[in-house]
Structure formats: C-alpha cells, structure tokens
Amino acid sequence: MSRSEELKTIGLKVTTPRLRILNLFETSPRRHLSAEEVYRQLTADGVDIGLATVYRVLTQFEQAGLLERHHFEGDRAVFELRRAGHHDHLVCLQCGRVEEFYDEAIERRQDQVAADRGFAVVDHQLYLYAECRTPNCPHRHRDAPA
Amino acid sequence: MSRSEELKTIGLKVTTPRLRILNLFETSPRRHLSAEEVYRQLTADGVDIGLATVYRVLTQFEQAGLLERHHFEGDRAVFELRRAGHHDHLVCLQCGRVEEFYDEAIERRQDQVAADRGFAVVDHQLYLYAECRTPNCPHRHRDAPA
DNA sequence: GTATATGCAAAACTTTTGCATCCTT
DNA sequence: AAGGATGCAAAAGTTTTGCATATAC
Secondary structure (H helix, E strand, O other), rough: OOHHHHHHOOOOOOOOHHHHHHHHHHOOOOEEEEEHHHHHHHHOOOOOOOHHHHHHHHHHHOOOOEEEOOOOOOOOOOOEOOOOOEEEEEEEEEOOEEEEOOOOHHHHHHHHHHHHHOEEEEEEEEEEEEEOOOOOOOOOOOOOOO | OOHHHHHHHOOOOOOOOHHHHHHHHHEEEEEOOEEEHHHHHHHOOOOOHHHHHHHHHHHHHHHOOOOEOOOOOOOOOOEEOOOOOOOOEEEEOOOOEEEEOHHHHHHHHHHHHHHOOOEEOOOOOOEEEEEOOOOOOOOOOOOOOO
C-alpha cells in the first residue's frame, strides 16, 4: 500500500505535511522521534511546516494506529512507526540508544498476571533501562544528538 | 527509623514541607500522586507551601530513592513511595485505578533478555493497561478523581 | 551565625487551541 | 464549491529558576 493510500484508508486527506512526516518515520535511521525533532528535521529539509501541525498529525497518526507514543524518561513524548510486530524497549543508559526486543514468555506472563486479577491486557509498555557490558562501549553519551 | 531520621540520613534538613510531603505519601490512600495533587492536598490541610517547593522536594526524594517517579499515560509525572519490594503496575482503563503486581518470571526474563544483548538491567518500568472483566464493574470513569 | 530551604514571581518548555487562509477532493 | 488542513500566534499546562526572606543546625 502506497503512502497516499495509507492516508486515505484512515480517512485523512493526502497533504504535504502528512506525507513528509510519514516519510520521515519510514526512512529515518532514528526510529524514535519527538514532535520537536520531527519539526526541526523537516524544516531543515526545506519543508514549510508549523509545529502545531506536527503535533496534530502525530496525534492523528497515533489514533489511526500508524504511530506509537512513548513516554520514556523525561518530559516529552516520542513517537515511533508501528511496524508489523509488537516489541518492547531496552534503553542504553550510556548513550540513550534504544534497542527493541520481543519476548514471548514475558508477553504470556503479562496476560496471566492480568487474568489472575480479573483484567484483560489491552496495551502495555515495558522499558528496560540498562548499562552496556561491552568492553570499550563506543556509544556516545546519552545527551548527544543522534 | 523516624521520618526525621530518614530525612537526616539522606542529608536533608528536617523542615515542615518535607515532613508533610513524606507524611502525605505514607498515609494517603492514593499511592500515586502528582506534584499538583500533593500541593493541593497540603494546601487544603492548611499547610503554607509553594508549588515550587513541592517540585523541589519531590525531585530530592526521588534522587534519594525515597520516591519513584512514573510517567503513566498523559503529561504529568506521578510519584509513589518506594516501599520494601519492587513492583510493576496494572492500570485499569475503566477507572484509572492502579493495581500493583510482582512477577518473578517476568523479572527473570528481563534480566535474561538484557544479558543476551550484552546489557545489565539497572531499572525498568512495566505498565499494563487493561480492562476489567468483572461483571458490573463498580469503578468510576478514569477521569474521575479518586 | 552560616548554610540551606522556602515562597513567590517569572521564566522555560511542551502541547493545545483559535482563527484566517489555503488546499484536497 | 465545501470541508478539511495548515500556519501563525496566543494560550494552557507542567516544571524549573532567580531571588529575597526565613529556617534548621
């Protein structure tokens, strides 16, 4: 499905800001972006776009299931393209890099824990904050931009 | 250990705002409180305190390991007394109530997942967002104050 | 008495909203 | 042509900071 079709499918008109934002998430090496980062990147790419539009589009994409919103540590939300499979996140405390993982056993236990209490899991967020054990870890400090 | 001793242990002077905030977390039926909620509750109790002080003290308590900071869904952070055992959170999507749980199998798998990737888990956050399956769930809507 | 803590006000930062204009269909 | 989308500016909400005063030790 093309990007334009993808937008139409979710009932949104095909506009430049929406296409550029979608394109950014699909091509950026950084998979987790804040609204501010999206705005700065597109502006740097010469796109005439307002920060308010970025916020509106990100929220729309989230509601349509195209993006996932995360609240890692810190104030601002970051967004990520919702690809085929669900996954959780491991955040490196040295460099801030985010690794993704999926563990079937953890998923099953979550459902079980909820069921034991009379609940059914609708969604979940699991973040592991961890230190790299690799000798001479080449990662930059977490505050460094990527 | 008394509350005063607890404060001295972490290198903070024993002041009224700090004692009242600590006392609030130790006695409140609501275990998860935002800065604004702490401020409103203490003000209602007749304590003369500023919102800025609440933020400062909460941050100090977090750094001292007395409180844990959470970013559930939404913008503002909530704080919780760090009691004996670690636990994770199950948030009811009907009423916003937070249930706590601890699952040894999940904890073990988290360590394993990180180890497989060359990391050691320092901290983690796991939130389950779930729907109550109890017939005639008596819970209020999630926006209702508790 | 000295260093720390506080309250208030102002600032900084993130996100949302009002509105006139522009664009998609 | 009509309704939705955009950009800008202003507003709203959360958290931090500057500073004079007050408090703990």
